[in-house]
Amino acid sequence: xxxxxxxxxxxxxxxxxxxxxxxxxxxxxxxxxLAVFISSWVVYVQYSSYTELCRGHECKxxxxxKYRRGVIDGSACSSLCxxxxxxxxxxxxxxxxxxxxxxxxGDLEGVIKCQMGDILxxxxxxxxxxxxxxxxxxxxxxxxxxxxxxxxVFSYLKAKVGEQANLQDLANLxxxxxxxxxxxxxxxxxxxxxxxxxxxxxxxxxxxxxxxEHTPKLLGFCGNLYVAEKVExxxxxxxxxxxxxELWIPSGVRRSMDQWFTPSWPRKAKIFIGLLxxxxxxxxxxxxxxxxxxxxATNFGYNEKHDLKAVDLRxxxxxxxxxxxxxxxxxxxxxxxxxxxxxxxxxxxxxxxxSTDVIQPNLAKACRMLKDYILRGAPLDVREELEKQLYSCMxxxxxxxxxxxxxxxxxxxxxxxxxxKISNTKDS
Numbered sequence: 001x002x003x004x005x006x007x008x009x010x011x012x013x014x015x016x017x018x019x020x021x022x023x024x025x026x027x028x029x030x031x032x033x034l035a036v037f038i039s040s041w042v043v044y045v046q047y048s049s050y051t052e053l054c055r056g057h058e059c060k061x062x063x064x065x066k067y068r069r070g071v072i073d074g075s076a077c078s079s080l081c082x083x084x085x086x087x088x089x090x091x092x093x094x095x096x097x098x099x100x101x102x103x104x105x106g107d108l109e110g111v112i113k114c115q116m117g118d119i120l121x122x123x124x125x126x127x128x129x130x131x132x133x134x135x136x137x138x139x140x141x142x143x144x145x146x147x148x149x150x151x152x153v154f155s156y157l158k159a160k161v162g163e164q165a166n167l168q169d170l171a172n173l174x175x176x177x178x179x180x181x182x183x184x185x186x187x188x189x190x191x192x193x194x195x196x197x198x199x200x201x202x203x204x205x206x207x208x209x210x211x212x213e214h215t216p217k218l219l220g221f222c223g224n225l226y227v228a229e230k231v232e233x234x235x236x237x238x239x240x241x242x243x244x245x246e247l248w249i250p251s252g253v254r255r256s257m258d259q260w261f262t263p264s265w266p267r268k269a270k271i272f273i274g275l276l277x278x279x280x281x282x283x284x285x286x287x288x289x290x291x292x293x294x295x296x297a298t299n300f301g302y303n304e305k306h307d308l309k310a311v312d313l314r315x316x317x318x319x320x321x322x323x324x325x326x327x328x329x330x331x332x333x334x335x336x337x338x339x340x341x342x343x344x345x346x347x348x349x350x351x352x353x354x355s356t357d358v359i360q361p362n363l364a365k366a367c368r369m370l371k372d373y374i375l376r377g378a379p380l381d382v383r384e385e386l387e388k389q390l391y392s393c394m395x396x397x398x399x400x401x402x403x404x405x406x407x408x409x410x411x412x413x414x415x416x417x418x419x420x421k422i423s424n425t426k427d428s
Contacts, residue, residue: 054091059099059114063223071137072196073189075180076220076227079105086227088112098314105219105227114225115200137192137223149191150175156198161288162320170208170287174198177207180221196224202313208287214278214308231301231309236271236373237262265377266422267306272374273418274308275300276411279362282316283400283407289319291358293340295365297373315340319399323356330354361400363411367393382421389414 064081066072079086085106092100092111099114140149154171161170178186178194186194197203203226209215216229262268282290294315301311310316322343331337331347337354338344342365345355371390378386393410400407 053093053096054099055093055096055116056088056091056099056101056112056114059116059225060088063114063225066137066223067189070189072193072223073180073187074193074220074222076105076225077222079220080222080225086112102230103227108219108227109230110219110227111216111230112225112227113202115196137196139195140188140191142188144188144191146186149186149195152195153198159324160204160321161318164288166286173207177218193221193223197221197226200224200314201317204318205282205290205313205316208285209281212278212281214274214281215310215313229309231311232303234301234311236297236300236302236370262373262376263306265379268374268377269418269422270306271302271308272370273415274302275366275370276363276415278308278310279366280411283362289400290316291319291322291343292316292362292365293322293343295342295362295369297369317343319358322358326354326356328353358399359397361396361398361403361407363400363407364394364396367414379421382417386414386417389417 060080063072063077067077067081076086087104088101089104090102092102094100097116099112099116101112103110103112140152144152150171153174154167157170157174158167161167164170174194175186178190180190180193203218203221206215206218206228210217216231219227219229221227263271279292282292292315294312299310299312299315301309303309317339322339325339326337326345329337330352331354332352334344334347337347342360344359345357346359347353348355367390371394375383375387375390389410393414396403396407396410
């Protein structure tokens with residue numbers, strides 16, 4: 001009897017082992033298939049997203065077609081369309097209608113930006129999406145004289161930045177950029193390109209602040225495609241991860257990692273000083289005040305010397321245009337009176353209209369954005385005073401021109417404190 005039981009057990013053992021191996025094989029095949037499916041889906045989604053966002057070839061085709069037909073002209077047209085010396089490299093686009101690429105132009109490295117579709121200007125009265133006009137490059141029309149074009153530019157700038165004593169100087173500055181071949185004359189194709197570019201906040205800022213070190217230089221243009229100076233480090237934080245890892249890291253963990261992977265504190269202090277100087281440039285600029293309506297770390301970078309450089313100026317808008325747009329905006333609550341991420345006014349419930357006075361100046365937004373950035377790793381002998389000044393800065397309310405003395409005092413105190421600490425270090 002015992003021998004029979006033992007024999008039966010030996011007969012059952014291979015069967016159990018075989019069933020176990022079959023189960024493991026099926027489990028392995030299932031998870032392998034699942035991994036392949038998920039990977040394929042992620043790759044498909046990323047590829048679809050890439051093809052939708054990155055349409056540089058379409059932009060180049062449209063621009064070059066209009067250039068060859070004599071509709072537009074500019075300093076970058078020949079290199080882009082005839083010589084192929086203006087090369088579109090890595091795609092950095094975040095929206096299909098705003099194409100952004102790293103690129104090279106002969107020996108120069110730059111960032112190439114191109115507006116897709118019939119886009120001429122940003123409508124402050126709506127969302128951040130550009131407003132479409134009937135046809136791109138339709139102005140000025142054939143037969144328009146140079147003097148008439150100058151009047152067009154002057155009137156547009158007056159509406160954009162407000163009435164100013166030196167408005168004619170700004171118009172002359174724009175016209176000098178429009179003369180792309182520097183022959184002393186503005187052709188109709190050059191005028192069409194310049195008019196299209198003039199509608200873009202970023203290009204207008206680059207023209208106005210072309211002598212300021214924290215603003216990328218406008219290197220050239222063709223139609224509404226333009227080449228800007230390349231910023232070496234396009235993020236204030238030093239950690240760059242593959243996109244696949246980015247999908248799985250929680251936002252809170254990502255923010256903590258960002259704060260750890262940053263330059264040394266003296267270098268961060270120099271970057272922060274650069275941001276304060278940029279705030280001065282757009283507030284005390286020669287051609288009116290501008291509002292920074294998206295003060296986020298992704299819009300700023302720095303070069304090898306750790307001088308701050310603006311990466312994206314599209315959300316820096318003229319205060320005059322902002323006020324005019326808000327004056328006509330209907331509202332029920334304060335949340336209806338917001339433009340971008342950082343420009344807001346209050347809602348006048350008696351009139352159901354937004355007020356025109358911005359709630360916080362640019363300086364307060366800059367301090368809020370970089371508070372944790374500059375406090376982490378700060379030397380103990382300046383940390384307490386620095387934190388105190390930062391909170392005073394963040395508490396600023398109202399537009400800068402309404403509190404000019406307090407605004408200037410806080411800004412200068414912050415710059416002095418930081419420069420005093422880093423002036424004798426090699427990082428300064």
